[in-house]
Amino acid sequence: MRFLARSLIGLSLAALTLGLLILGAGTLRNAVSDRESAAGGRPAGAERIYTVRTDVLVPETVRPVLTAYGDVESGRQLELRAGAAGRLLSLAPDFVDGGDVIAGEVLWQIDPAPFETALAISGTDLAAAEAEAAEAEAALELAYAEVSAAERARDLRIAALDRRQDLDTRGVGTAADLDEAELALAAAEQALIGRRAALAAAEARTGQAEIALERAQLSRTEAARTLAETTRRAPFDGLIAEPAAIPGRLVSLNERLGLLVDDGKLEISIQLSRTEYARLSAPDGSVREDIAIAVEPGGGAPGLPARLVRVGAATAAGSAGRRVYARLEADPNGALRPGDFVTVRITEPPLEEVARLPASAITADGRILVVGPDERLEEIPVTVLRREGDTVVAGDLPFGRAYVTARLPELGPGLRVRPIPDGGEEAAGGAALRIRAASETGTPPAPGGG
Numbered sequence: 001m002r003f004l005a006r007s008l009i010g011l012s013l014a015a016l017t018l019g020l021l022i023l024g025a026g027t028l029r030n031a032v033s034d035r036e037s038a039a040g041g042r043p044a045g046a047e048r049i050y051t052v053r054t055d056v057l058v059p060e061t062v063r064p065v066l067t068a069y070g071d072v073e074s075g076r077q078l079e080l081r082a083g084a085a086g087r088l089l090s091l092a093p094d095f096v097d098g099g100d101v102i103a104g105e106v107l108w109q110i111d112p113a114p115f116e117t118a119l120a121i122s123g124t125d126l127a128a129a130e131a132e133a134a135e136a137e138a139a140l141e142l143a144y145a146e147v148s149a150a151e152r153a154r155d156l157r158i159a160a161l162d163r164r165q166d167l168d169t170r171g172v173g174t175a176a177d178l179d180e181a182e183l184a185l186a187a188a189e190q191a192l193i194g195r196r197a198a199l200a201a202a203e204a205r206t207g208q209a210e211i212a213l214e215r216a217q218l219s220r221t222e223a224a225r226t227l228a229e230t231t232r233r234a235p236f237d238g239l240i241a242e243p244a245a246i247p248g249r250l251v252s253l254n255e256r257l258g259l260l261v262d263d264g265k266l267e268i269s270i271q272l273s274r275t276e277y278a279r280l281s282a283p284d285g286s287v288r289e290d291i292a293i294a295v296e297p298g299g300g301a302p303g304l305p306a307r308l309v310r311v312g313a314a315t316a317a318g319s320a321g322r323r324v325y326a327r328l329e330a331d332p333n334g335a336l337r338p339g340d341f342v343t344v345r346i347t348e349p350p351l352e353e354v355a356r357l358p359a360s361a362i363t364a365d366g367r368i369l370v371v372g373p374d375e376r377l378e379e380i381p382v383t384v385l386r387r388e389g390d391t392v393v394a395g396d397l398p399f400g401r402a403y404v405t406a407r408l409p410e411l412g413p414g415l416r417v418r419p420i421p422d423g424g425e426e427a428a429g430g431a432a433l434r435i436r437a438a439s440e441t442g443t444p445p446a447p448g449g450g
Helices: 002-038 113-170 175-229 274-280 425-441
Strands: 050-056 060-062 065-074 077-081 086-091 106-110 231-233 238-241 256-261 266-272 293-296 304-311 322-328 341-347 351-358 367-371 377-381 383-388 391-395 402-404 417-421
Touching (some): 065 274, 065 322, 113 175, 175 231
Parallel strands (some): 050 417
Antiparallel strands (some): 065 266, 065 341, 086 106, 106 231, 238 256, 293 304, 293 341, 351 391, 367 377, 367 402
C-alpha cells in the first residue's frame, strides 16, 4: 500500500510538471504572435525599415551670432576732490548718489574768507615788491649817471696831465705841477672805481627786486587759484556717484568727495577667448569696427547698438583670452548704468558655402547621417564651425543630399529608412520623389526641392 501511494504521488507531480511546461510554451507562443502583430505582421527574418525625418542640405551664407557677457563701464569719469582745505558752506541739490548734474553747475563751495584774506595779503606784498623794484631801478639809473660823471672827470684829469707833461718837456712847467696833475688823476680814477662799485650794487639790488617781484606775483596767482578752488563746478554732464560730502564739515586738501560719471559715453567690457577674438580681429590684429553688436540690458528691453573700439592692453592675471571694449552708440531710455552685467550678441563676419543644421542631427565629433541612393543611411564627417543653441553651423557638406534631422540612438549607417521631409506632407511627397529619382539615376537630389 505504501508503494502504491508513493507511485501515485510521483505520477501526480510528473503530470503537474508537464502541465506547467505546456502552459509556458503556450504563453511564449502568444507573446511572439503579439510582437509580430505589433510589428505589422512582418515575417521573421525580414529587414526592418525605420521612418526618419530628413531635410536637404542647401548651401547658404550664414552670419553667426556670438553670445558673450560683459560689464558696463563709463568711458569718462572724474574723481571729485577738494582743491582747498576748509569748511563746506553749501552743496548742490543734486550732489547725491545718482544725481544728474550739467556742465558748469556749482557742486560745492568751501568758506572763501581765509583765502580772500590770503589774496589781499599777497596783493599787498606784490605792491611792496613793485615799489622796491621801482626804487632799485631809479637807483640803478643814478649809479649809471654817477659812473658817467666819474669817467668824464678822469678824462679831464688825463688831459691836464698831458698838458703838464708837454710843458715840462719844453722846460716851462715845474715838477710840483706835474706831481699835482698825477695825484689829481689818481684821485679821479679812485672815484671812478667807487662809482662802478656803487653801480654793481645797484644792479644786484635791481636783480633781487625783480626776483622778489616775480615771487610776489606767483604768490598772488597761487592765492587767486586757491580762492577759485573753493568753488567747484562740474566739467561735463554726468551722474554723481559715491558722494561723501555734508554741508558744514571740514574737508582737507585733495580729499575725495565723490565721483562724476559720464552716462553719455558708456562702454561694455567683454571677455573673449582667443578663438573668439580671432574671429573678430582684422588681418593686422586690430578689432574690426564694422561688426554689429547688440547689447541686451534685460527686462525685455530691446537691444542697444554698439561697436568695437579697442582691445585691452594686457591680459588680466588669472584669466585667458582677450578683453575687448564696445562703445554704446546710444541709450535713449537710460536703462544701463556703470556696473551692470549685460548680454552681448556679436554678429560675426559671414561664412559662405555652409549650412545651419539642428543640433540633434550631428554627433559631438561632427558626424551626420545622409540618405543614400538605395534609401540606406550613410555616415559622413563634417566640419563644425559654430554651435548656436539648438543649431549648428557646419561646412564641408555634401550639398543636395538628404540628411537625418533627428539622429536617434537606434539609427546607424547601413540601415534602410523611409524618409519623411520636415516640410509637411506636400514636401514629403516631393522629397520622396527626388530621393527615389536620385536612387534610380545615382545622382544626388537638387537642393531646394526644385
